[in-house]
Amino acid sequence: MEEKFKIDVALCPVLYDQCKMDNSIVVVIDVLRATSAICTAFESGVKEMIPVSTLDEARVYHKQGYLVGAERDGSPIEEFDFGNSPYSYKNPELKGKSVVLTTTNGTKAINMAKDADVVAIGAFTNISVLSEWLVNQDKNIVFLCAGWKGRFNLEDSIFAGAVIERIGINSKYDELTDSCLAVKSLFINAEKNPYNFLSSSSHRIRLHKLNLKKDVKYCLTYDQSTSIPILKGDKLVKLEEVYENMAS
Numbered sequence: 001m002e003e004k005f006k007i008d009v010a011l012c013p014v015l016y017d018q019c020k021m022d023n024s025i026v027v028v029i030d031v032l033r034a035t036s037a038i039c040t041a042f043e044s045g046v047k048e049m050i051p052v053s054t055l056d057e058a059r060v061y062h063k064q065g066y067l068v069g070a071e072r073d074g075s076p077i078e079e080f081d082f083g084n085s086p087y088s089y090k091n092p093e094l095k096g097k098s099v100v101l102t103t104t105n106g107t108k109a110i111n112m113a114k115d116a117d118v119v120a121i122g123a124f125t126n127i128s129v130l131s132e133w134l135v136n137q138d139k140n141i142v143f144l145c146a147g148w149k150g151r152f153n154l155e156d157s158i159f160a161g162a163v164i165e166r167i168g169i170n171s172k173y174d175e176l177t178d179s180c181l182a183v184k185s186l187f188i189n190a191e192k193n194p195y196n197f198l199s200s201s202s203h204r205i206r207l208h209k210l211n212l213k214k215d216v217k218y219c220l221t222y223d224q225s226t227s228i229p230i231l232k233g234d235k236l237v238k239l240e241e242v243y244e245n246m247a248s
């Protein structure tokens, strides 16, 4: 009998331990804004990004001369080079550079998934290239929603639902779990206008209060990037680089 693969969604980081599986790709999602910013940086041609969980780790890299982006509670941390706005990373001068990033939830979630077979970065900004690639891999898939300070959020869930809607109908996958069905149905409700759908959501409100409406709109715009950032050791690199090295 043909082997079937599984898909699951960790609706918030505390559920990740229950959802993780062998032979899996973990897609880390922090739509507002870390994974959207990361995809944008790769689109600008960064060589690699180093996601770190704490400001102290970021400081060590900064002292060594690395460019560092840092955000807490939506605001940039002054001592560093950038915050977490995707617009800071839409910058051709970043081509070939290494950038360290630390954010409230997103970079922690990436580090939480470190032991998985493959860790990929997902956002609406790279949804098509990511979905096409995922469905062509013979692996289980776990969506890890970064949420907000350990809690569920809507934006990461609708993104997981959007990808599951695209790939989950493929017969290579087992029946969808309840969390897959839940995020898919959230996405179906959000699909027509994700920005309006999120109008009462906590992080959209938080970012609006910080005058970051433009960032929210950007992060909800599909396919601005053709990059799939993949974790290699403790660095995110372009998918192509991982496969190049596997072949040699």
Ligand code: 3SL
Residues within 6 Å of the ligand: 030, 032, 033, 034, 035, 071, 072, 073, 074, 075, 084, 103, 104, 105, 106, 107, 146, 207
């Ligand atoms: O939580 C995170 O990691 C950030 O993406 C939050 S913010 O959008 O930069 O406020």
